[in-house]
Amino acid sequence: MTTSDAGRMETALADTADLRVWDLPVRVMHWLLAIGIGVCWWSGVNNELEYHLWSGYAVLWIVLMRLYWGLVGSSTARFVNFVRGPKAILNYASTLHRRDTPHSHGHNALGAISIVLMLGLVLGVVGLGLFAVDVDGLYSGPLSSYVTFKQGRHLAHSHYYWFEILLWVIGLHLAAVLFYFIYKRQNLVGPMISGKRQVKHQGELGHEEMKIAPLWRFVIGAVAVTAIVYAVSIGFYF
Amino acid sequence: MSAFGFGRIAAAAFVVLGFAVVQVAAGPAEIAQIKPRQDKLRDMGGALKAINDEIKKGRIDWDNTVIPNAQTIKDRSAYLLNWFPKGSGPETGKKTYALPAIWQKNDDFQKLGKAAQAEAAKLNDIALKKDEAGLKAQALATGKACKACHDNYRSPDYEKENEDE
Numbered sequence: 001m002t003t004s005d006a007g008r009m010e011t012a013l014a015d016t017a018d019l020r021v022w023d024l025p026v027r028v029m030h031w032l033l034a035i036g037i038g039v040c041w042w043s044g045v046n047n048e049l050e051y052h053l054w055s056g057y058a059v060l061w062i063v064l065m066r067l068y069w070g071l072v073g074s075s076t077a078r079f080v081n082f083v084r085g086p087k088a089i090l091n092y093a094s095t096l097h098r099r100d101t102p103h104s105h106g107h108n109a110l111g112a113i114s115i116v117l118m119l120g121l122v123l124g125v126v127g128l129g130l131f132a133v134d135v136d137g138l139y140s141g142p143l144s145s146y147v148t149f150k151q152g153r154h155l156a157h158s159h160y161y162w163f164e165i166l167l168w169v170i171g172l173h174l175a176a177v178l179f180y181f182i183y184k185r186q187n188l189v190g191p192m193i194s195g196k197r198q199v200k201h202q203g204e205l206g207h208e209e210m211k212i213a214p215l216w217r218f219v220i221g222a223v224a225v226t227a228i229v230y231a232v233s234i235g236f237y238f
Numbered sequence: 239m240s241a242f243g244f245g246r247i248a249a250a251a252f253v254v255l256g257f258a259v260v261q262v263a264a265g266p267a268e269i270a271q272i273k274p275r276q277d278k279l280r281d282m283g284g285a286l287k288a289i290n291d292e293i294k295k296g297r298i299d300w301d302n303t304v305i306p307n308a309q310t311i312k313d314r315s316a317y318l319l320n321w322f323p324k325g326s327g328p329e330t331g332k333k334t335y336a337l338p339a340i341w342q343k344n345d346d347f348q349k350l351g352k353a354a355q356a357e358a359a360k361l362n363d364i365a366l367k368k369d370e371a372g373l374k375a376q377a378l379a380t381g382k383a384c385k386a387c388h389d390n391y392r393s394p395d396y397e398k399e400n401e402d403e
Contacts, residue, residue: 138382145294148284149287
């Protein structure tokens with residue numbers, strides 16, 4: 001008998017179990033992204049553009065890795081497994097007011113929209129930042145040499161404008177987490193830290209176990225994404 | 239009435255009138271500074287960007303880009319402190335990111351302005367010498383000298399809107 005068999009046996013007996021929901025890369029990327037965006041926000045508002053450049057590269061790296069992991073990562077990280085069509089989203093939304101709905105395994109249909117929206121906005125805001133020019137012509141984005149000063153200033157303003165939109169979506173994301181905690185009594189923060197969620201009822205064990213992607217796959221992506229971000233950071237002037 | 243007395247009265251009248259004229263003329267003359275100073279400062283930012291672009295590219299075009307742009311920054315910086323006469327701030331009612339602190343802490347403002355002039359002059363020397371190693375450090379120092387003033391004396395609102403529209 002293997003240890004996991006023993007685990008399942010115990011589960012059956014105790015009627016509670018830990019179900020793995022998020023793998024390590026997803027959790028680490030999530031919290032690093034939150035910190036990275038925080039540093040970007042602070043350094044941008046305070047015009048500390050030297051730090052803003054570095055934190056921007058970090059955020060770009062994380063987002064590109066998350067997109068890559070959304071294609072080849074663990075089952076709950078993959079876009080094909082959580083991005084749903086309008087019908088599934090409406091179905092899910094119609095149960096939102098109920099308190100007895102079961103946990104979604106991974107992102108729920110409605111949350112998936114905000115995940116895609118946030119990733120897209122972060123990528124868009126960073127993309128604008130790459131071409132943005134600061135008013136001093138001092139710490140401009142790494143690709144700003146491809147645009148004029150005036151164009152770069154306009155892009156800097158768009159960079160600022162879209163970041164504000166991103167902040168609203170992040171606010172919505174936080175409000176949703178709070179709503180689940182207070183109204184639905186579902187703690188979504190805990191699993192994003194531990195990776196596991198306690199399953200109380202046997203019925204819930206019907207969920208598929210998360211298929212964990214091997215770490216070497218993450219390493220390969222990390223090497224490629226690091227090369228891309230490096231090339232961007234030097235403006236492709238090799 | 240003695241000539242002396244008339245002279246004093248005339249002088250006093252001149253002073254009073256002079257004040258009145260200054261007071262009346264203050265508005266338009268100071269308002270007239272705002273747009274040109276924004277244009278000139280923007281040109282200086284663009285000039286520094288052009289120099290930084292050359293550094294990024296790693297193929298520095300001294301004669302066509304670095305030298306003329308360093309010249310622009312140096313020449314403009316020499317007049318920098320003349321562009322901010324008292325009364326040309328937000329009290330004009332015009333759109334300006336110049337903060338009242340410029341005139342409240344004018345000694346510090348003048349000091350930073352002179353420091354920027356000194357850095358701009360050094361940048362120009364390095365451009366003329368075509369000193370590649372020195373250029374990067376001096377472009378940074380010059381930009382920081384510009385930023386030092388902007389951090390304290392320019393409204394952060396400039397990031398929210400397109401200032402040239």
